[in-house]
Amino acid sequence: MNIHEEKEFSENYDIAIWKNLFQYLKPYKNNFKILAMFMIILAGIDVAIPIFTKYAIDVFVGKGTTQGFPLFVALYMLAISMLSGTVYLFIKEAGKIEAGITYTLRGKGFRRLQELSFSYFDKQAVGWLMARMTSDCDRIGGIIAWGLVDFLWGSTMMVGIATVMFVINAKLALITLSVVPALVVISLLFQRKILRVSRKVRKINSKITGAFNEGITGAKTTKTLVREEENLSEFKELTEEMRGKSVRSAVISSVFMPIVISIGSVGMALALNFGGSMVVVEAIEFGTLVLFLNYAVMFYEPVREMARIFSELQVAQASAERLLSMIDTPSDINDGDEVVKKYGDSVHAKKENWEPIHGDIEFKDVTFYYKSDEMILENFNLNIKAGQTIALVGETGSGKSTIVNLACRFYEPVSGQVLIDGVDYRERSQLWLHSNIGYVLQTPHLFSGTIKDNIIYGNLEASELDVIRAAKLVNAHDFIMKFEKGYDTEVGEGGAKLSTGEKQLISFARAIIANPKLFILDEATSSVDTETELLVQEAITKVLSGRTSFIIAHRLSTIRSADRILVIEKGKIIEDGDHKTLMKQKGHYYNLYTNQFIDEKEMEVINKK
Amino acid sequence: MKRLKVILDYMKGNVVKYISANIATIVAVLASLMVPLVIRSTIDSVIGLSPLEGGNFVNQLFIKLGGKETLLDKLWIPGLLVVGLTVSRGYFLYLKGRWASEASETIAKRLRNRLYGHLQELSYDYHVSAETGDLIQRCTSDVDRIRTFLGSQMVEIGSSLSMVIFTSIIMISLNVKLGLIALAIVPVIFIYSYYFFNKIQKTFKVVEEAEGAMSTTIQENLTGVRVVRAFGRQSYEIDKFDEKNLAMKESVLKLLRLFAQYWSTSDILCLSQSMLVLCIGTVWTVKGYITLGTLVAFTSYIGMLLWPVRQLGRILTDMSKAFVAIDRTQEILSVSSEMETSGDNFDKIQGEIEFNNVTFGYDKERDILKNLSFKIHPGETIAILGPTGAGKSTLVHLMARLYDVEQGEIKIDGKNIKVFDKKHLREHVGLILQEPFLYAKTIKNNIKIAKVDADDTNIEDAAKTAVIHDKILEFHEGYETLVGERGVSLSGGQKQRMAIARRVITEAPILIFDDSLSAVDTETDAAIRRRLNNKSKDLTTIIISHRVSTLSEADRIMVLEDGHITQLGNHETLVKNEGLYKRIWTIQSAYNEAEIV
Numbered sequence A: 001m002n003i004h005e006e007k008e009f010s011e012n013y014d015i016a017i018w019k020n021l022f023q024y025l026k027p028y029k030n031n032f033k034i035l036a037m038f039m040i041i042l043a044g045i046d047v048a049i050p051i052f053t054k055y056a057i058d059v060f061v062g063k064g065t066t067q068g069f070p071l072f073v074a075l076y077m078l079a080i081s082m083l084s085g086t087v088y089l090f091i092k093e094a095g096k097i098e099a100g101i102t103y104t105l106r107g108k109g110f111r112r113l114q115e116l117s118f119s120y121f122d123k124q125a126v127g128w129l130m131a132r133m134t135s136d137c138d139r140i141g142g143i144i145a146w147g148l149v150d151f152l153w154g155s156t157m158m159v160g161i162a163t164v165m166f167v168i169n170a171k172l173a174l175i176t177l178s179v180v181p182a183l184v185v186i187s188l189l190f191q192r193k194i195l196r197v198s199r200k201v202r203k204i205n206s207k208i209t210g211a212f213n214e215g216i217t218g219a220k221t222t223k224t225l226v227r228e229e230e231n232l233s234e235f236k237e238l239t240e241e242m243r244g245k246s247v248r249s250a251v252i253s254s255v256f257m258p259i260v261i262s263i264g265s266v267g268m269a270l271a272l273n274f275g276g277s278m279v280v281v282e283a284i285e286f287g288t289l290v291l292f293l294n295y296a297v298m299f300y301e302p303v304r305e306m307a308r309i310f311s312e313l314q315v316a317q318a319s320a321e322r323l324l325s326m327i328d329t330p331s332d333i334n335d336g337d338e339v340v341k342k343y344g345d346s347v348h349a350k351k352e353n354w355e356p357i358h359g360d361i362e363f364k365d366v367t368f369y370y371k372s373d374e375m376i377l378e379n380f381n382l383n384i385k386a387g388q389t390i391a392l393v394g395e396t397g398s399g400k401s402t403i404v405n406l407a408c409r410f411y412e413p414v415s416g417q418v419l420i421d422g423v424d425y426r427e428r429s430q431l432w433l434h435s436n437i438g439y440v441l442q443t444p445h446l447f448s449g450t451i452k453d454n455i456i457y458g459n460l461e462a463s464e465l466d467v468i469r470a471a472k473l474v475n476a477h478d479f480i481m482k483f484e485k486g487y488d489t490e491v492g493e494g495g496a497k498l499s500t501g502e503k504q505l506i507s508f509a510r511a512i513i514a515n516p517k518l519f520i521l522d523e524a525t526s527s528v529d530t531e532t533e534l535l536v537q538e539a540i541t542k543v544l545s546g547r548t549s550f551i552i553a554h555r556l557s558t559i560r561s562a563d564r565i566l567v568i569e570k571g572k573i574i575e576d577g578d579h580k581t582l583m584k585q586k587g588h589y590y591n592l593y594t595n596q597f598i599d600e601k602e603m604e605v606i607n608k609k
Numbered sequence B: 001m002k003r004l005k006v007i008l009d010y011m012k013g014n015v016v017k018y019i020s021a022n023i024a025t026i027v028a029v030l031a032s033l034m035v036p037l038v039i040r041s042t043i044d045s046v047i048g049l050s051p052l053e054g055g056n057f058v059n060q061l062f063i064k065l066g067g068k069e070t071l072l073d074k075l076w077i078p079g080l081l082v083v084g085l086t087v088s089r090g091y092f093l094y095l096k097g098r099w100a101s102e103a104s105e106t107i108a109k110r111l112r113n114r115l116y117g118h119l120q121e122l123s124y125d126y127h128v129s130a131e132t133g134d135l136i137q138r139c140t141s142d143v144d145r146i147r148t149f150l151g152s153q154m155v156e157i158g159s160s161l162s163m164v165i166f167t168s169i170i171m172i173s174l175n176v177k178l179g180l181i182a183l184a185i186v187p188v189i190f191i192y193s194y195y196f197f198n199k200i201q202k203t204f205k206v207v208e209e210a211e212g213a214m215s216t217t218i219q220e221n222l223t224g225v226r227v228v229r230a231f232g233r234q235s236y237e238i239d240k241f242d243e244k245n246l247a248m249k250e251s252v253l254k255l256l257r258l259f260a261q262y263w264s265t266s267d268i269l270c271l272s273q274s275m276l277v278l279c280i281g282t283v284w285t286v287k288g289y290i291t292l293g294t295l296v297a298f299t300s301y302i303g304m305l306l307w308p309v310r311q312l313g314r315i316l317t318d319m320s321k322a323f324v325a326i327d328r329t330q331e332i333l334s335v336s337s338e339m340e341t342s343g344d345n346f347d348k349i350q351g352e353i354e355f356n357n358v359t360f361g362y363d364k365e366r367d368i369l370k371n372l373s374f375k376i377h378p379g380e381t382i383a384i385l386g387p388t389g390a391g392k393s394t395l396v397h398l399m400a401r402l403y404d405v406e407q408g409e410i411k412i413d414g415k416n417i418k419v420f421d422k423k424h425l426r427e428h429v430g431l432i433l434q435e436p437f438l439y440a441k442t443i444k445n446n447i448k449i450a451k452v453d454a455d456d457t458n459i460e461d462a463a464k465t466a467v468i469h470d471k472i473l474e475f476h477e478g479y480e481t482l483v484g485e486r487g488v489s490l491s492g493g494q495k496q497r498m499a500i501a502r503r504v505i506t507e508a509p510i511l512i513f514d515d516s517l518s519a520v521d522t523e524t525d526a527a528i529r530r531r532l533n534n535k536s537k538d539l540t541t542i543i544i545s546h547r548v549s550t551l552s553e554a555d556r557i558m559v560l561e562d563g564h565i566t567q568l569g570n571h572e573t574l575v576k577n578e579g580l581y582k583r584i585w586t587i588q589s590a591y592n593e594a595e596i597v
Helices: A015-063 A069-115 A118-123 A126-168 A170-217 A219-225 A228-280 A286-298 A301-327 A337-343 A400-407 A430-434 A451-456 A464-473 A477-482 A500-512 A530-544 A556-560 A579-585 A588-607 B002-011 B015-047 B057-064 B067-073 B076-120 B124-128 B132-174 B176-183 B186-223 B225-230 B234-287 B292-333 B392-399 B422-428 B443-447 B456-465 B469-474 B492-504 B522-535 B548-552 B571-576 B580-590
Strands: A361-369 A375-384 A389-393 A415-420 A437-440 A518-522 A548-552 A564-569 A572-577 B353-360 B369-376 B381-385 B407-412 B429-432 B510-513 B540-544 B556-561 B564-569
Touching (some): A015 A286, A015 B234, A069 A301, A069 B234, A170 A301, A219 B429, A228 A301, A361 A400, A375 A572, A389 A400, A437 A500, A464 A477, A464 A500, A464 A530, A500 A530, A556 A588, A572 A588, A588 B580, B002 B015, B002 B076, B015 B057, B132 B292, B186 B225, B186 B292, B234 B292, B369 B564, B392 B540, B456 B522, B492 B522, B556 B580, B564 B571
Parallel strands (some): A389 A564, A518 A548, B381 B556, B429 B510
């Protein structure tokens, strides 16, 4: 199982989902009305055109005259141009609805993603979210707009044809349409089958995508373990199942349509039989018979489209369910009404009311967990003075990242408080705190754009001079100037055109340009070349001075120079003090340090040229 | 032409079904074309006054059925004929649907299997530089496109063409002049739609680019969510996204405007054609040039003719898309499989490894390994030490024949490794990669992945050897815990231990640790090695490491620097000689406790 597999939530139509979705369609209410009007006009013209044939047969052929023929031609041409015009307009209108719904849903989704807390992103893979934002949005917009087109056109046409038939000759109409009940029953029967099997096909299809993903990303390991044949035979089971289900799905559809047209032909035969006799006894005109024969064919045309709409609606429902489950996820972390009133929200800030940050941080009886039986922090206490550098040391899963995320209010305590400058940070806005944080990740993340764009990201009001100053401060200026375009160099998607070390330096510049009071450094373990390594080390020292900082540290040099080192194990601080104190205790830190010291020295000797 | 060959290659074994599907389509088309003829004869000669004569076989049939008098009383007979024709049309449509889908789904299945199997057998090198996303795209969307093309569009081409041809023939045989008039606009519509669908490709590209730009923005926002939040840049991100989202919307609207133009224009063309036929036909009927039944038949046929003509334009452009998809999958399949160079020797491998003057580089300009010669005895433990980029990983990758040497030779048990079957070789040369990949299965299935018939005792044994057993039991579901994206996430060290467990279980005579204990702490490292030693005395072990404790306990230590072996010997010898090993060894003593603190 992996992210490429799509889960489909519900089995049947679910009104609640559509009701929920409906609110996002409201802005397009008028477009829907206009579209409905066009579709009705269009179906009306479609119904009218065979009447021209009837007229031609009855009036001109029947009476053997061409009197009034020019008017007939003119009217026919008028009908054609109206039809063509309506086609143009309805496609444009449906396009507006499709593009509009997709646009609205995406916008809503994106805004929600900007509000959701980190705990959501910890649980949802990026690939899953991407699929919601791209294909699901597209699908909902497309199916609603064009499904509506087909549905309105089809149903108006069927109703229109039936009406005209009844007006012209109720008896013959009744005879011709007597097969409709059979059609309805058959359609409903097949509809259920088609829906069920097409859902199965989609499910296997996403499994196959998942299998390809695993097969490709795991190919190297597969080679060393000689798993090729087992993998392929597992895969073959999937593709065989896919083949079986797909053929079944195609066969069901292939049975359905012939039955529909056969039923239609019975209607036609009835019209021919009874209509023919009526012509003979001159109860109806020749043209009427021809008209009924034409209508008998036309009446069943929309059935195919209607059948398709229903299975697509189910696809749209599954998409909507997944997308809306994302949009309707409440954020774990919200600013209270009072707070928003005073300080603004994360989009519209009221910076004039923001208090300056000094930098004291206190954890007071903080408890944090995702699931209550898997405690991450329990009654955790920690007091940090402004300007201190805190190094967090501990194994993966010990809780050190959680502490940092809590301090930044990326998570909030389940119970207890985090105080900044003595005030519970929930009494301030999130943006207030976040605007004062400088953050450098282990794997630096850059955005597409130029180097300058990326540095300015840290402070949108910064001038060009500020950018250069920040870059110089973190030793990034020199390598930037080596590029032909200097600060205007494109970094590529995710910064792909730069080396890891260069990306790190730029992310330092980005963090420092806002002159933050708090600084978070998730130190990289990845080895960069010695020269860059030295530059990075220097940058770290400069950046940390005078700021309250948390470091998830891996390098001894960084750890050693911290004001306080916290050794974390299973959510508890087991050692706390500066380097000298902890070394004297000869506890965990001592062991860790001595082991790693030798390790680092060895690496140094080995890699020294 | 080349593509046609590829398509034929794909269709192998299903050609008969394909041809049958196409024949079924043609039969269905013919049946549907008969219906207007029946109606025509009924109107003209049964209800109307024209005599039932002429070469028309429907008329012949009507005469045989008893002629006008009988039929006029039994109008249900022509009716039944209509139903019969439609039912048989339906039956053949069903056959077409069934056969076409069976053929195309089988082809798709085989193509998927081939791609999957082939990808697994592409060289190690290929996968080092492969772009996963692009490959998945080719294996899924492109295969799907090919499948749709083969399953429906190719048959549609058959049915559209036969529809056009047969309708033309019937119309011309009914009345040459009116037939020609009815066909007048056909080429125009065909050329117009072909031209349009070609032209629209450009706009499609604009939409694709807008979509790409928007996806990138979302993707970067999501992967960089921490950066966005830490800098409080939500509103900036929303503005950036809105711009891309709007551009996407505009481009879609532009595309749909073009479609609106196309459909409305082609509607005018088609309906004008119908009108022309109706008007001229009416006048001619009035003047007695043609019968009423012919007029009615013509109005039916013209409707049948126009739709497939419009479809043809679309199908042709879809065809060009399918060709691109075929090319893209062929690109994967045409890369040669590494199994082509596999040997066929399946002799049992003991574990003696010998390098004779081996020189190797990934590209011609730079050699990574330079003229290496050495021999490792069965049961020996060799530790390899060297700076980053010295060629350590390359060396061990060569032993498992993940790459081939061209200069010099590598022998196992005295035989050049090229004579061995590659898979057989790798089963015995147990390489453990530094960054292992775990399959999206349970822990248990991951451990037994290379030994499918392993029982629970084997599995627990292997887990204990890799010192991961206790950790596994800590999980709620123990060995049944799912790993991977939807399961628990393991730390780097735990993953490495899983990789060791799944390798150990195969009892390969040679075990190679490609720095695959790097994320494991020193004590666990030692424990794993101790357990391995206790397990088997005959095991040949090669360990890449920089840990002195690991290195010093090996039988021999190989120091690799810049592609050369600079030192090779046991601990006692090496500490006495100047060199990298001694320098490292002295660190232990050089930095005494006081200095570290």
